[in-house]
Structure formats: C-alpha cells, structure tokens
Amino acid sequence: MTAIAIRDELARWPASLKIGATFFLLIVVTGLFAPWLTPYDPYTQDLAGFLQPPSWRHPFGTDHVGRDVLTRVLHGIRIDLQIGFITTYVPMTYGLLLGALSGYLGGWFDTLMMRLLDVAVAFPFLVLIIVIIAILGPGVHTIYIAVFLLAWTMYARLARAEMLVERGKDYVLAARTLGYPTSRVVFRHAMPNVINSSIVFSMADFVLNILLVSSLSFLGLGVPPPLPEWGAMVAEGRDFIFDAWWISTLPGLAIVVTGASLSLIGDGLAHRLGQRQRSFL
Amino acid sequence: MSRQPYFRALGAALLAAAATLAVGDVAAAADVKRGGTLVLARPEEPLTFNPFVPADNGSIYAIEQVCDSLTEADATGLGLRPGLAESWEISADTLTYVFKLRDAQFSNGQPVTVDDVVFSLRTAGGPTAAYAFGFEPILAVEAADDSHVTITLKRPYTPLLSVLSLFAAAIVEKASFEADTDGFGQKPVCSGPFRVEEYARGSSVVMVRNDNYWDIGVDGQPLPYLDRIEMLYVPESNSRVLGLRSGDYDVIASVPFNQARQLEGDSEVTLEAQPIFRLDYVYLNHGKAPLDKKEIRLALNYAADREAILKTVYFGFGEIPNSYMPKVNYHSDTVEQIPYDIEKAKELVAAAGYDGTPIDLMLSTGDAPGKQIATILQQAWQAAGLNVNIVEFESGTAWDMTTKGEYQAYVSYITSDINDTDELAVIQADVNSGTNAFFTWYNNPEVIDLLAKARQSADSNERAGLYAKVQDIAYHDGYSVPLNFVPSVNAYHNYVSGWRTVANGWWWLKDVSVDK
Secondary structure (H helix, E strand, C coil): CCHHHHHHHHHHCCHHHHHHHHHHHHHHHHHHCHHHHCCCCCCCCCHHHCCCCCCCCCCCCECCCCCEHHHHHHHHHHHHHHHHHHHHHHHHHHHHHHHHHHHHHCHHHHHHHHHHHHHHHHCCHHHHHHHHHHHHCCCHHHHHHHHHHHCHHHHHHHHHHHHHHHCCCHHHHHHHHCCCCHHHHHHHHHHHHHHHHHHHHHHHHHHHHHHHHHHHHHCCCCCCCCCCCHHHHHHHHHHHCCCCCHHHHHHHHHHHHHHHHHHHHHHHHHHHHHHHHHHHC | CCHHHHHHHHHHHHHHHHHHHHHHHHHHHHHCCCCCEEEEEECCCCCCCCCCCCCCHHHHHHHHHHCCCCEEECCCCCCEEECCEEEEEECCCCCEEEEEECCCECCCCCECCHHHHHHHHHHHCCCCCCCHHHHCCEEEEEECCCCEEEEEECCCCCCHHHHCCCHHHCCCCHHHHHHCHHHHHHCCCCCCCEEEEEEECCCEEEEEECCCCCCECCCCCECCCCCEEEEEECCCHHHHHHHHHHCCCCEECCCCHHHHHHHHCCCCEEEEEEEEEEEEEEEECCCCCCCCCHHHHHHHHHHCCHHHHHHHCCCCCCECCCCCCCCCCCCCCCCCCCCCCHHHHHHHHHHCCCCCCCEEEEEECCCHHHHHHHHHHHHHHHHCCCCEEEEEECHHHHHHHHHCCCCCEEEEEEECCCCCCHHHHHHHHCCCCCCHHHHCCCCCHHHHHHHHHHHHCCCHHHHHHHHHHHHHHHHHCCCCEEEEEEEEEEEEECCEECCCECCCCCECHHHCEECC
16 A cells, blocks of 8 residues: 555544544553653552542542552553453454355355354343353453353354355356356455454444453452452552542542544544445445 | 537538439430330341340340340449349358349240240250350259259369350240241240341341340439340441441441541440450361461561551551460450560471472451451461462352361450350360360360369469469460450440440440430
C-alpha cells in the first residue's frame, strides 16, 4: 500500500473511527510504556500513606494500602487489554472457521454444529462462566478456558449466516465451477466477505469481555489480588467510595474510556466496511 | 470535730439519695416508651432457628432474641443472671446441680415444664448437636419433681453455668419440636422475649412481641418494650450506612471501620464501639506444609505488621492481641506479644529450610477488610522470603474447605458465645474437641492436659494460671496469626434507647425501646 493509498483510505474513515483509533492507540502506547511513566511500583505498599486524595505526587491518589492508583491504572492497561484481546480473538478465529464451514457445507456437519451451539447458548453466559470457575477455581486461566468454551458461538452464528448468503453468489459459484478445492473457495473467496460482520462485532465483544473480566474480578472470581486489574480495583475501592472516591472511580473511568474508544472503532468500521462492500457490488 | 453535723450530713445525703432513687424510678417509668418497631440491618442472616444446629453468628444472635435458657448472659455479657431457672443449688462435691424452674410460658401459651428442659438439654448434648462438646461432661439430666431439674456431672465442670447460657442450651417446646423439626427451624416455639412471625431467607426476619414472656421491665410491666423487630439482611456495608442516614434503618450492625469516624460526627446517630469476645486472625492449617513447621508459623507472626493493619484496616478500632483466642474472662495480659520484626522472620524462614512451597492465603469473597489484610500480609510474607498466593472463595465454600482441612491459611475470626474461657480454649487448642483444634490440627499434648485440668478446677486462681499457661504456649507455638481484638462497631439513631452490645457479640433487644 503506498502512502497515497493510505491517505485515501484514511480520508474515507468516518470521524468515529478516527477518534476511536486515536484514543485506542494512545491507550496501547501508554500501556506499553507504563513502567517508565510513573516513579512508583504497582505493588509496593506504603501503609503510612494510605487513602491519600489526588495530588501532584499522586495524581490519582493512593489506595487502601497506600499504592499509587495512577500507576496501577496504567499497569492495568496491559492486563485488561491482554485479557480482552485473548478472550475476543482466539474464540473468534475458530468460531469463524466453524461457522463458515458449517454454512458452506450444510448437511450433517451443519446440524451437529448448530445443536452444539444451541447447547452452549441455552445457559445464561455469566452463570455458566461462574459455574466453570467454581469447578476449576478462580484465576485468569480459568476465565480463558470458560470463555473459549462459550464465546465462539456468536462468531459461528454470524459467519454461518453470512456464508449462507455468500455461497449462492456468482463469484462463489464461479470458483466452484473452476474446480477449486473447498478450502480455497471458503477461505480465499468467500471468507473476506464473511468476516466483516465478525470484525465489527469483535469490537463490541472486546469491550464486553473487558467488562466480563472486570465483573468477575469484582465478584472475586477473576484476577487474584494484588494484580492491578481494573474491575478488581473498582471492587476493592467500593467500600471506601464515601471517603476515598478515587480508588474506584478512576479505574472505572479507564474502563469507560477504553470501552468508548473500542465502540467508536466498531461503529466506524461498520460504516467503512459497509461502504467497501457496497462499492464491490 | 463534732459528730453531729456529720450525722446530719449523712442523713441529708441518705435522704437525698432516696429522693433521687424515687425520682429516678418515676423518671425511668416515664422514660421507657413502649411499642413501636425497630428496624435493624445486619450483614449476616439467620440460617435456622433450630438452636441445636447452627454455629454462625447470623443465626445465634437471632436465636438469642427468641429463645431462653436456664441461665443467661447479663446486660454486659461478662456475668450471668438467672434465666428460666429462678435459682439453683450446687452440691458440695460440685457434681450435682439442682435448678428451680421459673413459672414461665412458651410463645404458644404452653407452660415451660421440666420435661421440656430435660428434652432440650439432652438434645443439646446429643450426637448431632453442633455444641455437644460443651455438654460432654454431663452424665445425666433428670426431672427431680414438677419444678426442679437435676444435672449430674461425670467430673467437676466449673464452666457449666456459663455453658447453660449458650444459645445451644435453649429450652424448646418439646411437643412442637418433635412434631416438626424442620418447621421449628423456621418458626421456633421458645420462651424468649420475641417470637418469629415471618422468616424470609435471604432478606429478613420479622419478630413480634411474645406476650407470654416472663421478665419485667423497669416500668414494672412485662418485657419487651418493642412490639416488632424487622431484622434485615443487608450484606453491603455502604447500603447499611446509607440506610441509617436516610432513616430507613434504626440500627445498623457492623459499621465499616472507615465510615465509623464519620458517623461519630453525625449528631443524629450514636456510634457504639463495644469490646466483645472477638479475635480476627489468620487460621493456619498445621497439617499442611510448610505450616507444619513451627519456625514458618512464627515467621508469619513476626512478619505481620499489626500496628499498620490496626491503622489501615481497622482505623484504630481494636487492640493488638497477645493471645490465640479472644479476650474472655481468664485472658492474661502478661503473655508477651510477638513483635513486628522482619529480620527475625527472615532468619526463621532460613532456619526452617523453606523449600519454596507456596502458601495459599484464602479469604471469603466480599470480605473487604479480609482482602485488605491479605494484600498487606502477602507483601510482608513475601518480604520474609515466603511464596504467598491470595485465593478467594465464596464464604460457604471457604468454610467448607476449612472444616475439611483443605486449606493452608484463612483470614477469618472467632467469637465466644459464653463468658468463660473454657469454650474457646477447648475448641481452639484441643485437637480432640471435635473441631480438630478449630481446623488447625494443632496438637500439643501439654496444652490438652492443662485444659483438662482447668475444666475440672473450681478454684478461679488456679484456672487463671492454667489458662494463662495455655495462652502462652499456644500463642508462642504459632497457633495462628492473631491480628486484632476487634470491638463490635454499631450505630443507632438517638431515638433508640437501651441498645447495648453484650460482650458475646449480640444485643438484648428486649431492653431496647424506640421513641420517634
């Protein structure tokens, strides 16, 4: 892609995509450089200086065991984005694969996949995750396993639905007539058109997954202390909300900003990808 | 010096005192307002009203309002007063107790008979009862005649009168209990000041006045003063404080420590910080490596900065302990405290030959002070050279794991239900007591021997000496990591009178009145 092509592409980006992407990029960069941005360590306690309100020394104040809240929020970026990324894109990969194949092949494979999917979505998502965590014990790895078992279903549905439309279209029929193997037809020809809705959904899913982990940490089922996960920080500060609002509020704000930027990206992407799809037709 | 003026002065003083007394009585009679509803928000809820089943304070404190026992804790909780037994006589060899029953009635109007007493006490000491260990020295409970019950002992057992004040020694109506034991857990038939009208698990208990209650109030009329109590289950501490401030609740139990100081400044409410028989501590499972080594357990103690914990977690409420158990009657102040000394902790870890086996420090989900403590201890213990993970479990699961010994360290607490050291000393330090030394599997034959002697001794000086020795040994064996003698911190509106937390942790709601 040449510089001009990039400029042309950027010019077509809706404002929401630009704003969202800028914010998100900022967050990622901040997360990468977190250890060098503040003089404090996210784990070191200063029990003598606990519950200090925001000041120049501690812009976000200190928490109930005297840790610098800003430092913990910045280090939290790494944890939350990592968890969000893994819990979104790993299930998306095989969800898309299974869904696309299911939609393309039909027959017994489709029936089997859809029944499996029905089983997975028959239970309330959060309840099922809590059950799995109750069996395996709390921790990040358990959350991964639980989410991997359940989160692919949405992507599989989306991909299957798109594939059912795509497989009757001329270009797919043409590819099949030319004798291309199924894998090539599915992954090279149809997939680029199937994937759009999943990419847009993944942005919303990313936000939901961060919120999920935050909720689980809030319930004590997620990331164990003393890791600076945002949801866990909100939960820890909850009991001090009247006399030390900053412990809960500022990590909560970090969740909001990250969520908002991802939602903007999702919105913009939907717009932009929709444009592209129309321009092909 | 003339004697006459002296006498005159004395006479005048006596007269004045008499006048004050009389006025006091009249004032008291006028002061107590009868009727009304008390709304009490608690962080715990009763699980059952069957007194022979529970061991949780949610149930115990509620049962205390509904059920009577032969003796009961007095207004402070430090002493005893007659309950359903009007009086008692103890034989010279201290092996036989004869109790004279009061003329009292159950909440359904039936009289309290010797049959009910015999049945209740036998059930309390029966094989399925949770507090059977307290009744173990009892040989027999028998009816002497229509109004007397005889208890004979296998061996001298000084704490008996205190044990009979336990909620677990409650006198239930035999007929109702036997007819429907499960139903009894929902709607008990006892002779206490209140009876249960409505019990909705997970939200509330409504109690109403028991018109048949025997005790008399300061105005000469039967107790209780209140018509109705709504005991609400409000586990969220902020909600309790907000509810108190908005006037939805008249009293809240367990004010979070960080908000207690603010409530102190509120002119409409009174903050009560009452020392009770409670110790917050970290349970240690001596059966699990590396906690089977005394050096490691002591290292955990030396590395715990209790001053800092008292300040940041308890906001100054409480007292740094020098014991493995709460401050009950035979508590010794002379046992030397283990100081905060991180260097000593490091030495002990090295001396123990620590191989890096991680210690899982468990806490119950939602226990905010517990989480804060765990976070502080984790850092301190890691500084001493130990590997520590914090694990959270839902409180029921955590308790289950504790009782089965499937834990290493657990941030929790204990309270005593009676005013005698015996209950907890035996539960906590005697591995044969039925709870495996309160789930620590602490086994020191010397301690067990001393406890048995203390139980049999009637001489309080001797008992004090024995319990002090046990306290010294168990504490310095690294029985647990004691953190704080925590007071009960509650708050109530100024229109509530007669509220007082007894040392056992509960409150005699029969003495409470509201005037709003």
